[in-house]
Amino acid sequence: MARTLHDLLAAFARHGGTPDGGVRRLAASAEDGAARDLLAAEIRRRGLGLAVDPIGNMFAMAGLVPSVREAVIVGSHLDSQPTGGRYDGTYGVLAGLLAVEAVAARAAAAPHAARRNLVLANWTNEEGARFQPSLTGSSVYAGTLPGPAAGDLVDGEGVRLAAALDAIGYRGEAPPSFEPARYVELHVEQGSRLEAGGIDIGVVTGAWAARKTSLVFHGEPSHTGPMPMERRRDALRAAARAIDLHYREIETSGTGAHASAARITVFPNSPNVTPSRVQVWFEFRHEDEAIACTLGDRFLAGAKSAVEPLGVGIEIAADERRGAAALDPHGAALALATARDLGFSAVSMKTVAGHDALALQRRVPSSLMFVPSRGGLSHNAAEFTDEAALDKGLAVLVELLWRMVTEAR
Ligand SMILES: [Zn+2]
Structure with a gap:
């Protein structure tokens, strides 16, 4: 056998x-x-x-x-x-x-x-x-x-x-x-x-427990060359900022939670266009459901204010909680x-x-x-x-x- x-x-x-x-x-x-x-x-x-x-x-x-x-x-x-x-x-x-x-x-x-x-x-x-x-x-x-x-x-x-x-x-x-x-x-x-x-x-x-949140970052497409830097609304740059924030928060939380950011979709994904729409899946895992959820809430609030100065909005496309x-x-x-x-x-x-x-x-x-x-x-x-x-x-x-x-x- x-x-x-x-x-x-x-x-x-x-x-x-x-x-x-x-x-x-x-x-x-x-x-x-x-x-x-x-x-x-x-x-x-x-x-x-x-x-x-x-x-x-x-x-x-x-x-x-x-x-x-x-x-x-x-x-x-x-x-x-x-x-x-x-x-x-x-x-x-x-x-x-x-x-x-x-x-x-x-x-x-x-x-x-x-x-x-x-x-x-x-x-x-x-x-x-x-x-x-x-x-x-x-x-x-x-x-x-x-x-x-x-x-x-x-x-x-x-x-x-x-x-x-x-x-x-x-x-x-x-x-x-x-x-x-x-x-x-x-x-x-x-x-x-x-x-x-x-x-x-x-x-x-x-x-x-796990909390899986998919965020869509909404910016604006523009030429990657001539467009003045201060007028760009780059969704990928915003996503990068949020991803970094996500990991820093997990590290400093001291909760022993596991977290990841994965499955990034970039639109229009041309080398010559500032990304206007980026979707990322974030997840938080912890033995205690309340901790996984709190970490998610804190991250969502932090991410919104972190990307606002970039002229990029955040939409919650999915928010799945697994007890x-x-x-x-x-x-x-x-x-x-x-x-x-x-x-x-x-x-x-x-x-x-x-x-x-x-x-x-x-x-x-x-x-x-x-x-x-x-x-x-x-x-x-x-x-x-x-x-x-x-x-x-x-x-x-x-x-x-x-x-x-x-x-x-
Ligand atoms: Zn399996």
Whole structure:
């Protein structure tokens, strides 16, 4: 099983594979379509039923107890960032597939032990790289994002998510018929705590809060040459000033918050025109939601007054607040016990990054486990977790799913 995992990871890395060894597999792109086709083939090869819902979430069902509608879902995502690695999301989907297979075999050998079914899920657009917001498919499934609104999300070229899913053949019919009992996700840490501590498994108990604010800086186009400096209303210069302010405020706040400014769009983006419209995404993350929000408020006020002297106005294009979420305590306790029973070292921890499990927790008790990431590196072609560490995660996943489908409640 372990060898199969590494072979599968290598096979999936070819879809959207980049020359530097990374993966660029944006949601609902042709590369994503090819990876989905490969997953569908692997699902069918294992005799599992495949269903696709209208937002493109894929479900593979193992009917351990055909008379029961209740199912434990295991999954993650196949889409990647433009500079993605080969483990982020894909590891969770492939380990999930092999775990479903292993648990189904165990259930067949132990009649009447399983009390609920098992489902593998691949959630659409977890990354939010091509379509915003992120966690799209899992949020639709959780009922916190209306399906039609998700289908109407547009990418940078104006392509609707529903149309992109149609183009790759993954806009499905209806939600599958099972009733979710629990959700479990296995993922690479994308941070360095496990590696630094020499720990095998991280069991996530909750997530940091995040505030993501997209600002549009409105200036005026003019010739970059003759236009007198004092009359220019340069939106990019204003954005640069705001970005610098953003980082300085985070540093001086002493809160330990994480922050970034990214995804800059410049219009008209000609070397000879002062930029008239610039959009930047700012984010603030902290374990405490109130701190993340306060930092955002303080930054917004500061940015407005900082760019005013440049004749540039600020419009808030998006202001998304993600609360500090708690995952299911029973699932976390079960995951910790399972890892330790298998002889692995395990700790509970919080996640800074968003994950489908956090979106799904709104509908179904959800659990999230991490394996170490070398150097904490992620959203990078050099993202790496060694085979032994990946195998340990898979072993814990199999045992945890077995306990979840067989436990009395
Ligand atoms: Zn991921």
